[in-house]
Amino acid sequence: MSQKYADIIIDISHEAVDRTFQYIIPEELQGSIEIGQQVLVPFGNGKTERKGYVINITDKPSYDVDKLKSIGCIPDKSLALEGKMIKLAAWMKEKYGSTMINALKTVMPVKEKVRQVAIKSQEVEYVIEKGPVEELSYEQKSLVDEFVKDYNTGILRTYLLRGITGSGKTEVYIECIKNVISQGKQAIVLVPEIALTYQNVARFKQHFGERVAIINSKQSKGEKYREFMRANQQSVDVVIGPRSALFAPCKNLGLIVIDEEHDNAYKSEQTPCYHARETAIERGRLEGASVILGSATPTIESYCMAKLGTYRLWELKERPKGAELSKVSVVDMRQELRLGNRSIISKELHDLIEDRLSKKEQIMLFLNRRGYNTFVSCRECGEVIKCPKCDVSLSLHNNGFMMCHYCGYIERHPKECPKCKSKLIGGFGTGTEKVEEEINKLFPAAKTLRMDKDTTTKKGAYSKILTDFLNHKADILVGTQMIVKGHDFSNVTLVGVILADMSLFANDYRSGEITFDLLTQAAGRAGRSEKSGQVLIQTYQPEHYAIMSAAKQDYEGFYDMEMSYRRLLRYPPVYNMMVILMESENENKLIAASKGIFKELSELAKGMDNTRAIGPSDATISKINNVYRKLIYIKSSDEYELKKMMDKIEEYNIENINITLDVNPVKMY
Ligand code: ADP
Ligand code: ZN
Ligand code: ZN
Numbered sequence: 001m002s003q004k005y006a007d008i009i010i011d012i013s014h015e016a017v018d019r020t021f022q023y024i025i026p027e028e029l030q031g032s033i034e035i036g037q038q039v040l041v042p043f044g045n046g047k048t049e050r051k052g053y054v055i056n057i058t059d060k061p062s063y064d065v066d067k068l069k070s071i072g073c074i075p076d077k078s079l080a081l082e083g084k085m086i087k088l089a090a091w092m093k094e095k096y097g098s099t100m101i102n103a104l105k106t107v108m109p110v111k112e113k114v115r116q117v118a119i120k121s122q123e124v125e126y127v128i129e130k131g132p133v134e135e136l137s138y139e140q141k142s143l144v145d146e147f148v149k150d151y152n153t154g155i156l157r158t159y160l161l162r163g164i165t166g167s168g169k170t171e172v173y174i175e176c177i178k179n180v181i182s183q184g185k186q187a188i189v190l191v192p193e194i195a196l197t198y199q200n201v202a203r204f205k206q207h208f209g210e211r212v213a214i215i216n217s218k219q220s221k222g223e224k225y226r227e228f229m230r231a232n233q234q235s236v237d238v239v240i241g242p243r244s245a246l247f248a249p250c251k252n253l254g255l256i257v258i259d260e261e262h263d264n265a266y267k268s269e270q271t272p273c274y275h276a277r278e279t280a281i282e283r284g285r286l287e288g289a290s291v292i293l294g295s296a297t298p299t300i301e302s303y304c305m306a307k308l309g310t311y312r313l314w315e316l317k318e319r320p321k322g323a324e325l326s327k328v329s330v331v332d333m334r335q336e337l338r339l340g341n342r343s344i345i346s347k348e349l350h351d352l353i354e355d356r357l358s359k360k361e362q363i364m365l366f367l368n369r370r371g372y373n374t375f376v377s378c379r380e381c382g383e384v385i386k387c388p389k390c391d392v393s394l395s396l397h398n399n400g401f402m403m404c405h406y407c408g409y410i411e412r413h414p415k416e417c418p419k420c421k422s423k424l425i426g427g428f429g430t431g432t433e434k435v436e437e438e439i440n441k442l443f444p445a446a447k448t449l450r451m452d453k454d455t456t457t458k459k460g461a462y463s464k465i466l467t468d469f470l471n472h473k474a475d476i477l478v479g480t481q482m483i484v485k486g487h488d489f490s491n492v493t494l495v496g497v498i499l500a501d502m503s504l505f506a507n508d509y510r511s512g513e514i515t516f517d518l519l520t521q522a523a524g525r526a527g528r529s530e531k532s533g534q535v536l537i538q539t540y541q542p543e544h545y546a547i548m549s550a551a552k553q554d555y556e557g558f559y560d561m562e563m564s565y566r567r568l569l570r571y572p573p574v575y576n577m578m579v580i581l582m583e584s585e586n587e588n589k590l591i592a593a594s595k596g597i598f599k600e601l602s603e604l605a606k607g608m609d610n611t612r613a614i615g616p617s618d619a620t621i622s623k624i625n626n627v628y629r630k631l632i633y634i635k636s637s638d639e640y641e642l643k644k645m646m647d648k649i650e651e652y653n654i655e656n657i658n659i660t661l662d663v664n665p666v667k668m669y
Pocket of ligand 3 (some may be wrong): 387388389390404405406407408409625
């Protein structure tokens with residue numbers, strides 16, 4: 001047997017993972033040592049023994065072998081929670097092409113004391129509109145029954161709950177969690193963003209009271225650590241939070257719920273670019289926990305898995321109180337223009353708003369602005385003002401400044417065009433501010449609220465706006481996609497989508513899916529109570545399949561079209577797609593390196609059956625903060641071949657060139 005070596009970390013914490021020590025694995029232990037295994041090792045001058053964890057096993061020593069000591073013994077064969085988290089990190093490293101250190105840093109809690117000042121502030125006011133639900137509907141109950149039967153007989157699996165908006169998915173989660181807790185286990189509930197789903201969080205509070213830990217992105221590291229430790233000491237049964245709450249060190253995990261599983265927030269933007277859905281399923285496998293994914297519009301990936309039978313498909317097709325789904329209609333804005341209406345509000349939408357105002361009912365106006373900004377351009381020569389350090393146009397803000405959303409660069413709005421000196425230079429594009437202005441002009445008596453990036457920067461701003469709207473302090477809420485997530489306003493009977501197609505223009509293979517999701521979620525905001533709701537979608541592309549299926553509220557129809565498109569163009573989930581992002585301040589060096597890398601990868605791909613390399617090309621934003629960016633794409637339907645590509649890329653260590661991998665990205669590069 002060849003000699004093997006283990007890299008070991010002594011203190012298992014986020015801060016210590018950089019310090020690894022190498023030890024010889026004695027022959028008698030070779031068969032029983034795996035990644036994550038706890039071991040006892042001689043430490044310091046060799047007189048003391050300490051506990052450590054194996055994070056890597058290799059046959060090549062990185063140090064002088066004569067100086068290496070041997071592992072002492074294995075105190076306990078079974079893997080402790082820490083060991084399982086290390087295994088999870090190792091899985092992430094393989095799956096997403098990261099270093100072990102970065103993967104470990106992602107799964108390990110950051111140890112930090114809570115500063116006294118930080119504790120008191122924060123708490124969001126959780127407004128609860130109604131009391132707890134008395135009885136589950138027949139549909140809900142049959143799902144919960146199935147879960148209980150599976151769970152109590154030791155069947156662990158992934159369930160995909162596709163339930164129309166307002167079908168009561170949260171009640172299903174809560175009942176399943178209660179069963180898990182009754183077995184002495186804990187649950188993690190992931191939500192896209194706490195502030196945006198605070199009504200749901202309030203319902204968990206209602207049920208589980210003090211036994212819930214809530215993690216949010218505005219907490220300090222210390223506060224987060226304190227909540228994580230409450231989970232570790234089992235003083236809570238449920239942890240709720242965004243993506244990173246997946247790594248809460250629950251000792252006794254029984255269930256992971258991912259609400260709104262289609263949300264992009266579940267994909268990490270830092271290496272390892274992990275997806276919380278895939279990672280949750282792996283954590284569940286390692287720790288013996290079930291997983292429930294829920295959405296009105298599941299990702300194509302998840303629905304495909306459910307159709308294949310890998311996930312158990314659950315459906316909720318009705319709203320428990322029998323509230324009808326809203327009536328949805330589409331307005332062709334090209335036709336509006338032909339009829340001479342240049343306003344961003346169509347005649348039909350105008351009339352409906354008037355009607356609702358007269359009945360004292362509320363209205364939500366949603367502007368789909370994904371990937372879109374108000375930029376400054378010259379009406380005479382067409383010049384667009386760009387950031388000097390990034391290849392993007394500057395966004396105009398109402399304070400008269402233009403800002404780069406990538407590097408923070410700020411400049412005053414110019415008085416004349418820097419190119420042709422024309423005075424006809426100004427903001428172009430439709431923003432939420434513009435919509436609000438237009439509404440105030442058309443309906444001067446109506447009170448409006450606006451919710452977007454600019455109005456929600458302050459702590460507590462989200463819940464203030466939502467609570468005010470809930471209490472009918474305004475008639476109309478204008479906002480970006482922030483307003484379409486799970487809020488439940490019973491007095492809203494009209495939802496207007498100002499421009500449905502903006503997200504279709506993004507150069508992203510998922511733009512159809514994103515558009516369909518947004519429109520479906522937006523439509524779900526209307527008619528949540530006895531009063532029936534109506535949804536009006538304004539678009540320049542009424543014939544697009546994403547818009548047509550959303551108007552018909554036809555998920556299956558959309559899925560079929562989308563899958564055939566993905567199959568045709570070899571996109572996920574049919575193929576895995578890996579982005580290789582290469583960055584450098586030195587443009588010439590980057591050009592040469594990206595060509596060289598591409599040549600080698602194509603060479604490697606030639607020997608493979610199901611893998612292709614595409615590129616190199618400029619990134620969509622080819623320069624950020626004076627750093628140039630180039631891309632190579634790898635499309636592969638074979639995990640083994642893809643892994644070989646990753647290994648090859650890992651070998652590259654080119655000075656001044658930074659390489660990042662993202663497998664199945666959900667954002668544009
Ligand atoms: P979803 O997350 O599926 O959009 P929610 O879980 O937010 O739906 O539920 C929508 C509304 O229906 C909530 O106000 C909830 O309290 C209510 N609800 C859920 N289940 C029932 C039930 N069985 N009976 C009465 N009301 C219910
Ligand atoms: Zn000009
Ligand atoms: Zn910039």
